[in-house]
Amino acid sequence: MSLLETRPWTLDEFFAWQVEQDERYELVNGYPARMMTGASNRHDVVTSNIQGELRNRLKGQPCRPFTADGAVETLPGQIRRPDAGIDCGAFDPDGYLAAQPVAVFEVLSPSTRDFDRLRKVDEYKRVSTMRHIVVVEPIRPQVLVWSRVSEGGAWTPEEITGLDGVIRLAAVAIELPLLELYDRLSFDT
Secondary structure, eight states: OOTTOOOOOOHHHHHHHHTTOSSOEEEETTEEEEOOOOOOHHHHHHHHHHHHHHHHHHTTSSOEEEETTSBEEEETTEEEOOSEEEEOSOOOTTOOBOSSEEEEEEEOOTTTHHIIIIIIHHHHHTOTTOOEEEEEETTTTEEEEEEOSSTTOOOEEEEEESTTOEEEEGGGTEEEEHHHHTTTOOOOO
């Protein structure tokens, strides 16, 4: 692609370019946008705990978890990389996109918290297969879960607080105790 060329990239062009990069990027309005790096240990622990719990609960099921290396096409020519997600579509071992994303998890970071809570959530709501959007606060046991029963259905929020709380993801029939998501962390009360 010429430096003079300024047209938006296709997904195929983006993914062909991305595999050669040392850092992760999202595709925003057809152009690569470098993702935040250097998350705190707290953020990393919560993300790892989510991944572990999803793996354990989805093992042997048709749906499978994916990491931030996976991508969700939120709008035509736009991809986001949630911290974790659940894909219930056909598995392509050489693909880069979640085929049928039904749930995504965004663990908030100081530098991107408002963007993740507002704009990314709005984009995820536009994905027809999406049923759950989970926004996780890493500095205290607090989670906001947006859910809808069917495509085109209304989104309803549920705030869950405290280590005795449980996230219920009806679309994949699993529950995630907050105590497990926040394992190894302590909080000032």
